[in-house]
Amino acid sequence: MLEPILIGLSAVLWGLLWSYATLLVVLVNFKEQDSVYAYPLQAVLDRFVESLGLGWLKDLHAMQLQPLRRISYALFGVVALGVAFMLWVLG
Template identity: 55%
Template sequence: MLYQILIGVTIILWSGLWSYSTLLVVLVFMKDSESLYAYPMQVALDRFVDNLGFSWLKPLHKLELTRLRQISYGMFGAVTLGLSLLVMVLS
């Protein structure tokens, strides 16, 4: 029973991290294409991390584009690799 609860919590945490890193990649794409929706996306990400209590992540959303691109792509790759390894181990 405890094993199943730990698996559930782990999957929820990894999927939340993967969702956040995906939203960061979308923010980079919007800033790169100079979309009108880049600022609302940044505000939505700020509110998202505020609601979760991770307000220390807010300066990440305001970085210059090249640095933000490196961090978000690296984070997305690492989290995707970790999530795929988790799924492979659990199946």
């Protein structure tokens, strides 16, 4: 009974992390290209982390491009490896 609940909870958490990391990488790409969509995406990310109670992450979205690029790519890589490991363990 407890195992399916834990599997579902971990899948939801990894899904949220993966979506956040993906949006962070997209934000970096928008900022690199000086796109008009960079500011609205940053506002969406700010509201997303506030809704999860993680308002301290808003400072990450306002960082300069170089450190933000490194952090976002590293986060995406770690989350992708974590999702792959979770799928491997469940398989």
